[in-house]
Amino acid sequence: MKKKIKISFVGVGFMSQIAHLVNYFKNKNVELFEICDLDENLANNVKKKFNFTGKTFTDFKKMSINETDGVVIIVQRKLISPIVKYFLSRNCNVFSEKPHAYSVKEYLNNKKYQKKLWLKGFTRRHDHAVKYLKKNFKKINNQLGKLNTVMHNASAGNSYLGAKHYVKPFIKKEIKSKISKFPSFLPKKYFKLYDAHINSAIHSVDLFDFFKLNINKIFYSEISNKSFLCTFNCTYLKSNSNITAQIFLSSSPNKLWDEKTIFYFERGQVTIEYNSPLLKKKSHKIIIFDKSKNKKVSILFKNKWSFDEQVKDFVNLIKKKQYKNINSQDGLVAIKDFENIWKFYLKKKKY
Numbered sequence: 240m241k242k243k244i245k246i247s248f249v250g251v252g253f254m255s256q257i258a259h260l261v262n263y264f265k266n267k268n269v270e271l272f273e274i275c276d277l278d279e280n281l282a283n284n285v286k287k288k289f290n291f292t293g294k295t296f297t298d299f300k301k302m303s304i305n306e307t308d309g310v311v312i313i314v315q316r317k318l319i320s321p322i323v324k325y326f327l328s329r330n331c332n333v334f335s336e337k338p339h340a341y342s343v344k345e346y347l348n349n350k351k352y353q354k355k356l357w358l359k360g361f362t363r364r365h366d367h368a369v370k371y372l373k374k375n376f377k378k379i380n381n382q383l384g385k386l387n388t389v390m391h392n393a394s395a396g397n398s399y400l401g402a403k404h405y406v407k408p409f410i411k412k413e414i415k416s417k418i419s420k421f422p423s424f425l426p427k428k429y430f431k432l433y434d435a436h437i438n439s440a441i442h443s444v445d446l447f448d449f450f451k452l453n454i455n456k457i458f459y460s461e462i463s464n465k466s467f468l469c470t471f472n473c474t475y476l477k478s479n480s481n482i483t484a485q486i487f488l489s490s491s492p493n494k495l496w497d498e499k500t501i502f503y504f505e506r507g508q509v510t511i512e513y514n515s516p517l518l519k520k521k522s523h524k525i526i527i528f529d530k531s532k533n534k535k536v537s538i539l540f541k542n543k544w545s546f547d548e549q550v551k552d553f554v555n556l557i558k559k560k561q562y563k564n565i566n567s568q569d570g571l572v573a574i575k576d577f578e579n580i581w582k583f584y585l586k587k588k589k590y
Contacts, residue, residue, distance in 0.1 A: 246270070253408075256285070257404070271289055317434070344422070345419060345420060363513070386482055391484075396515070432463075
């Protein structure tokens with residue numbers, strides 16, 4: 240019998256249960272081990288529901304790190320980085336929800352402790368459709384010619400779609416810990432706005448990084464409570480050519496999820512249409528349009544969504560002891576780009 244990978248959880252609330260925990264529970268290569276949550280009753284009930292074999296804790300510093308193969312950290316955004324730092328400094332494989340950090344400085348301070356795997360949560364690079372396109376991108380590039388423009392648009396609606404706790408919390412509290420610090424260049428009056436966009440913006444910027452599209456010059460940025468817009472020039476590293484790109488994020492007024500990435504080539508375009516993160520019955524779709532042949536091909540990826548795929552990524556990398564992070568520079572590029580977009584926006588506001 241093959242040895243299973245022992246996975247422990249820090250934070251077992253709503254999002255942890257419906258997006259992460261349930262997929263580790265279904266993975267035949269995983270043994271769910273220990274739980275930490277400030278809500279002791281919640282931890283004990285989740286332990287029974289999902290067959291955890293270890294103890295429950297209200298203090299993550301008391302967990303049995305040496306007996307665990309990987310720790311999954313699903314807590315409030317501002318708490319993620321300091322807790323990650325604790326486990327990285329103790330030689331753990333860590334999976335955490337994004338963002339990895341609130342600033343480059345904070346990220347680098349944690350990075351120096353990393354000896355094993357440090358994987359970040361829901362980003363499109365884990366999606367089956369995105370992986371497929373990345374793998375076949377060179378072939379498509381040869382077919383459709385030079386890449387000219389890329390656009391990523393996300394009108395975020397209701398991703399929960401009626402999802403409910405498997406085990407409801409008894410007390411509404413979070414694990415007590417240090418919290419992330421905002422970048423030193425950011426005026427205090429923008430803290431709330433920075434926090435509101437860091438989750439989805441880093442997710443989007445990370446997608447460009449995954450396709451080796453490095454931002455090198457920002458032309459325009461507009462950031463408000465309702466939307467996040469950035470237009471920039473980036474270098475496509477595979478061909479060392481410059482292209483124009485745009486990220487536009489907003490809230491959906493009708494609560495529907497509308498997200499797509501469009502790659503414009505000389506002789507056609509490729510579109511990835513994403514389903515809502517928690518909608519299992521629908522699928523992502525890749526649409527390849529060859530303008531020279533007036534031909535359109537659609538490829539469906541049924542029931543393949545990030546939360547399931549990223550579990551497989553984390554578990555398989557631990558099994559193979561592949562500690563070189565698949566997330567490019569562990570999210571550093573995305574954090575740097577997010578900071579630079581903000582610096583450009585603040586500079587523009589002064590004039």
